[in-house]
Amino acid sequence: MYKVRKGTLFLPNLSPMLPVNTTFASFMVIVRSSEALQTLIKKLRRDGKTIGFVPTMGALHPGHLSLVKNAQKQNDIVVVSIFVNPTQFNDPKDFKLYPRTTEQDIYLLEKAGCNTLFLPPTDDIYPVGTAQLPHYELGYLETILEGKYRPGHFQGVCQVVDRLMTLVTPDRLYLGQKDYQQCMVLKKLLSLTGSSAQIEICPTLREADGLAMSSRNVRLDSRERSLATGIFRALTFISSELQPGSLAAIKEGALQLLSESHFRPDYIEIADAGTLQLQAAWDGKKKIVALIAAFMGEVRLIDNMILPLNFANYAN
Numbered sequence: 001m002y003k004v005r006k007g008t009l010f011l012p013n014l015s016p017m018l019p020v021n022t023t024f025a026s027f028m029v030i031v032r033s034s035e036a037l038q039t040l041i042k043k044l045r046r047d048g049k050t051i052g053f054v055p056t057m058g059a060l061h062p063g064h065l066s067l068v069k070n071a072q073k074q075n076d077i078v079v080v081s082i083f084v085n086p087t088q089f090n091d092p093k094d095f096k097l098y099p100r101t102t103e104q105d106i107y108l109l110e111k112a113g114c115n116t117l118f119l120p121p122t123d124d125i126y127p128v129g130t131a132q133l134p135h136y137e138l139g140y141l142e143t144i145l146e147g148k149y150r151p152g153h154f155q156g157v158c159q160v161v162d163r164l165m166t167l168v169t170p171d172r173l174y175l176g177q178k179d180y181q182q183c184m185v186l187k188k189l190l191s192l193t194g195s196s197a198q199i200e201i202c203p204t205l206r207e208a209d210g211l212a213m214s215s216r217n218v219r220l221d222s223r224e225r226s227l228a229t230g231i232f233r234a235l236t237f238i239s240s241e242l243q244p245g246s247l248a249a250i251k252e253g254a255l256q257l258l259s260e261s262h263f264r265p266d267y268i269e270i271a272d273a274g275t276l277q278l279q280a281a282w283d284g285k286k287k288i289v290a291l292i293a294a295f296m297g298e299v300r301l302i303d304n305m306i307l308p309l310n311f312a313n314y315a316n
């Protein structure tokens with residue numbers, strides 16, 4: 001049986017049973033097993049519905065919800081998944097400390113008009129365990145930036161998204177520009193797996209002081225939180241100083257700003273926005289992206305900015 005609570009419909013773990021004559025726009029269905037999800041998706045497809053999919057790791061904030069809103073505009077049904085994927089954490093401590101706020105997430109998604117929330121247990125995502133998962137040929141993309149500093153991270157991202165895409169079979173996949181390299185990796189994943197889903201990249205939502213919204217921000221103490229705006233200041237510095245020629249001095253200046261804010265940077269790089277080839281100089285025309293990863297205390301933050309600013313949309 002399922003229970004209805006404040007307009008939310010819970011489907012139990014093992015039952016693929018679906019409510020009869022469900023009006024999906026009127027409340028949110030919470031599905032806790034892949035079997036139940038597939039039954040639901042089949043019904044939606046029979047009814048000719050289009051599906052937009054927003055994969056997340058929960059601890060939702062307005063950045064996540066903006067993806068849901070975009071998905072709502074373009075699809076009949078919005079499916080959101082919350083799954084803190086163990087295989088993409090190269091640091092076990094980071095996995096353990098990753099914020100988990102499921103009750104609040106349910107409330108926020110319901111309010112945002114999400115139709116279906118998929119909350120799978122780990123063995124539903126990885127039914128044969130995690131020891132022998134597929135390997136994806138990501139090539140150059142996996143050798144730089146996040147790929148270089150977080151070995152195995154993008155394999156983990158592909159493993160979970162591949163599985164979720166197989167279950168949800170969406171028409172459109174919604175991703176945030178905040179994870180710029182991840183967007184490119186997932187574009188590659190869809191081409192490797194022959195998926196016809198369209199990728200929609202949504203702009204980064206920021207706090208009033210420019211800090212990119214992130215689930216990890218809640219782990220910053222108040223001193224760290226006020227310093228954390230330094231990452232955005234470094235990106236804005238790059239934007240305002242950008243001119244044709246060598247990028248070395250600009251990167252040095254941005255690095256200086258980061259260390260003044262007590263950040264410990266992993267990298268600060270400027271890359272071709274389409275290929276992520278790292279750039280030592282700029283020709284004044286090319287669309288580029290400045291990318292930063294840096295630790296504030298124990299918390300690793302990433303952010304990016306597409307430049308010059310009049311090119312500010314992600315190259316879909």
Ligand code: AMP
Pocket residue numbers: 055056057058062063064066067174175176177178179202203204205206212213214215
């Ligand atoms: P996560 O839960 O961190 O895996 O993120 C789920 C999705 O939300 C990813 O596609 C992220 O890029 C996106 N996202 C995270 N933070 C933001 C933000 N501040 N603005 C827009 N999208 C975001």
